[in-house]
Amino acid sequence: MTISWFQAILLGLFASLSSMPGMGGSSIGNYTLGRPLVGGLVCGIILGDIASGILVGTAMQIVYIALVTPGGTVSADVRAVSYIGIPLAMVALSSYGLSADTTEGAALATSFGTMVGTLGTVLFYGTATLNLAWQHVGWRAVEERKFHRLYMVDMGLPWISHLLFSFIPTVIMCKLGANVVDAIKNYLPMDGIAMKTLFTVGSILPCVGIAILLKQIVRSYTDFVPFLFGFVFAAALGVNLVCATIIAAMFAMLFYQIKMNQLTTNAQPAADDFYDDDEEDI
């Protein structure tokens, strides 16, 4: 599998749209196009192999299931994961003759994507730093009371940052990366220590993704109980995710009602605050 210039340019365009300060906006850009699962679909369509794209995207999605960027610090850059990592992993898989459907294929894809994603943080800081220049233009506009220029500053000029830090790196890496992948394959045999390590890392890395997520919701050790409860449901009883979500919703509802009962019995005045209004419509 090779990547043509045209395909690389399309990938570069999607890389500019996704990412944290991406030009698609955070809902459509970062949280939709930037997710590796969606990136897998897009790359699959561009490279003409939807099934492989989705499989690679699925494997990488686990690692980045909760890419939280508290206070604007990133541990990985989604434009690099989804639009450099996925295409290169697809090339690597076809070059190794592996199917993404196998555990080995998924592990290779994961470690590939994560490597690229971590390197991609450079792109994130590059974009954010260059945006400072446009923001400088913005402050001038506020001073001179040319407020309409702000729209240009917020939604137009950052395209230049993305041309330099999303589009060009993606095009170059996708175009040259395919050769590098081939070189790696020739120098590193699959049963050697390096490749074994790479595959093993690929299967362990999703744990970090899940742990980042747990950091958001676990405040004490007892908060691990719901997590393990869900874990056991799937691992020991083989309950699928939709069913697990419904069971979880039932528990969440009970929990909420218990809490609300406590509120209404203990803190009458505080609860009253919410309902003493007579607001009007727009």
Place this chain on the structure above:
Amino acid sequence: MNPTINDDVEIIEEAEEEPKAKKLSKKALMKSFHTWYYGHLTCFSQEHMQTFGYLCAMLPLIEELYPNDEDKQAEAMETYTAFFNTEPQLGTVIVGMNAGLEESRANGNQEMDSETINGLRAGLMGPIAGIGDSLVVGTVIPILLGIALGMSSGGSPLGAIFYIVAWNLFAYFGMRFLYVKGYEMGGKAVDFLIGAQGEALRDAISVLGGMVIGAVSATWVSVTTSLQLLNDEGEAFLVLQDKLDEVFPGMLTAIFIFACWWLMAKKGMSPIKVMLLLVVIAFLGVLVGFFDPGLSY
């Protein structure tokens, strides 16, 4: 919960009693909302984060409230040059609330000056970011992705399409709802989110999130060991993976997840350092035969 917010609600209500009060049109409000919806992070920098998105979102409102009055416009815009950053989806409620505050100022409310507005905004950024991160990024997105991953197993595009549709409907209409509620209810909308009832809802959702994430991990993450002890005839008498699974299936996966959590949450390690540590562990594990993906050409 927050006395300053409650005081503020009263101020808005007082202002609304005045005759011939200026009222923001639905068109201006929607333009402001859409500008925020799209542009809150497009011009991100570490120094100003969402400040420019906020300025752009306030501009349609300010132009409508102070028509042909450049000094008033400039004064109002100056307010929003202050730093702003929060979780953008849930943070829409702050922008909506702010539309109400600006309207109150335009109606001649003396107490609603730049300092008051910025005090309120700054006070809400932190709490809303905390709730938003755990609710939107920590719960809703993983649940949707978890379901989508299941639908996409085997390489079907169905799951990805499901996620695109479900998330975008949720994000667009959810944010729109928050904006309108923020404008209509002012401080009360925020009180709901960071108040006692909101906290109960939040706790309930994190129970839901925790369980779903547990199921996602058990379904999608698989750490296994190849370690086995052989007897004299070369037969394995102890296969560690089987022994661990007898305790409970997927135990090794759960242990690794817990260890990663512990390193990050309790030891304050950054995710990148944890990842590097895992590379070292994987390397050593492969050397001693604990890990073996079992590959060859």
